[in-house]
Amino acid sequence: MWIEGQVVSRQDWSDKLFSLRIKADIGDFIAGQFIKLSQVVDDKRIGRAYSLVNPPGTDYIEILAVAVNDGQLSPNLQALEVGDSIDVATKATGFMTLDELPKNEQKGKHLWFIATGTAVGPFISMMATNEPWQSYDKVILVYGVREVQDLAYLQLLKQFEVDHPEQFKLVLSVTREPFADAFNQRIPELVVNGELESKTGININSSDSQVMLCGNPGMISEMQQLLTDKGLVKNLRRAPGQITVEKYW
Ligand SMILES: Cc1cc2nc3c(=O)[nH]c(=O)nc-3n(C[C@H](O)[C@H](O)[C@H](O)COP(=O)(O)OP(=O)(O)OC[C@H]3O[C@@H](n4cnc5c(N)ncnc54)[C@H](O)[C@@H]3O)c2cc1C
Ligand SMILES: NC(=O)c1ccc[n+]([C@@H]2O[C@H](COP(=O)([O-])OP(=O)(O)OC[C@H]3O[C@@H](n4cnc5c(N)ncnc54)[C@H](OP(=O)(O)O)[C@@H]3O)[C@@H](O)[C@H]2O)c1
Known part of the structure; x- marks a missing residue:
């Protein structure tokens, strides 16, 4: 073991x-x-x-x-x-992986990675593979932290912007201090006030979007409700949908 x-x-x-x-x-x-x-x-x-x-x-x-x-x-x-x-x-496990997402016409064309705190990690692993770049027109990472110093791997994230200038959008939220490159509100607030969609120029809807939520359970619950209100449903193996979650606690 x-x-x-x-x-x-x-x-x-x-x-x-x-x-x-x-x-x-x-x-x-x-x-x-x-x-x-x-x-x-x-x-x-x-x-x-x-x-x-x-x-x-x-x-x-x-x-x-x-x-x-x-x-x-x-x-x-x-x-x-x-x-x-x-x-x-001895072995890694878990189902928050791209191969669990719907294929073909139910796939959607925009892949949203939404993370608080340390939950940016698994999305970095995914973005370091070819998979998201080959399968989706746009890949959006929304990364929320308390303070600027909590923005781990920022250089690497900016390199993804350089490597995939048309495809990748990075949205930062720093809630407890101002930061020039970031929003100052929690991620769900950015959905409610429309800032997330207007900043990226991409709509969240059930035909175009796949959304992966990871990290703080409060953020995940609030986002799940907001996405449900927009017509998205949880992705299940037996019933393809658009929402995949992994709560860290
Ligand atoms: C699938 C999965 C993946 C995870 N991946 C990571 C990861 O990549 N990095 C990571 O740091 N943690 C991750 N966690 C959380 C991690 O497993 C532990 O729960 C965490 O390190 C706390 O363990 P502990 O024994 O120190 O605290 P415990 O004594 O077990 O106390 C747990 C309490 O700490 C708080 N807490 C737990 N994790 C976090 C966190 N990440 N951020 C803020 N508060 C937290 C919660 O209030 C929780 O009730 C993951 C959890 C799950 C279920
Ligand atoms: N100095 C310290 O003692 C210190 C410092 C940092 C971390 N920690 C420890 O580390 C743990 C994790 O901290 P973390 O900063 O990595 O993770 P976190 O508490 O989950 O915060 C990460 C981001 O998620 C936001 N958030 C929190 N609850 C939310 C909700 N219900 N809906 C939407 N967004 C929400 C936070 O906004 P808000 O800022 O508005 O909450 C912050 O922007 C803490 O529990 C603490 O134990 C301690």
Whole structure:
């Protein structure tokens, strides 16, 4: 069930937010999936899910995590140094992947990735593959954080803009301080006031849109309601739709 992984590098984005690169042979996975990391704390095994930021085919795994105040595992992960060991599940899992989305005429042409905080990670993994660029006319990442320092991987996101200038749109929301390149409201507010659609020039509707929501459960619930009001429905294997969600807690 668990293999020993070794931290090969780390990056600190703020005093709470960090990325770890870990050498661990977990075999194949699909972009968007998560891996469990684990430690035995006071004789009790604690295992938690972390989305993979790296795309398939890399010889390491990478996670983006926030140290939750009084959390059981995440502060310990934040304390790991290069060379330290951490238990890693043998296989990644999860269904928030592009191959679970409808094919053919139900596919839609605009793929919306909507993330708060660390949930930008799985979308970065997907965008580092060919899949979204080959399958959709437009790919829009809406990324909401509290403060500017919480905008992890911003350089890489700007590189996607350079690499896919016609296809990719990056929309940032920074809610607790002003930032020139970002909206200052929460993501659902940007849907309600129409700013998201006007900034991107793209309408959200049931025939054109596929929407993946990941991260804060409050954001996901509010967005699901707003999207339902626009006629979108949850995507299920037995009944294709336009909304896919992954709540982090
Ligand atoms: C499918 C899936 C994928 C996940 N991927 C990631 C990831 O890529 N990066 C990541 O940091 N976390 C991710 N999480 C959350 C992660 O599994 C842990 O819950 C988190 O690290 C807290 O664990 P803990 O033991 O420190 O806290 P616990 O002692 O278990 O406390 C949990 C509480 O912390 C808060 N919380 C949990 N996760 C977050 C978070 N990411 N942001 C804000 N508050 C949170 C909630 O209030 C929750 O009730 C994911 C969860 C799921 C279900
Ligand atoms: N210094 C610290 O102690 C510190 C700092 C950062 C993080 N943390 C820890 O890290 C955890 C995660 O913080 P995070 O910043 O990564 O994630 P987060 O709390 O989910 O915030 C990320 C973004 O989501 C927004 N949001 C929150 N609830 C929402 C809702 N119901 N609907 C729509 N948008 C919503 C936030 O807006 P708002 O700004 O309006 O809430 C913010 O823009 C915290 O729970 C805390 O434990 C601690």
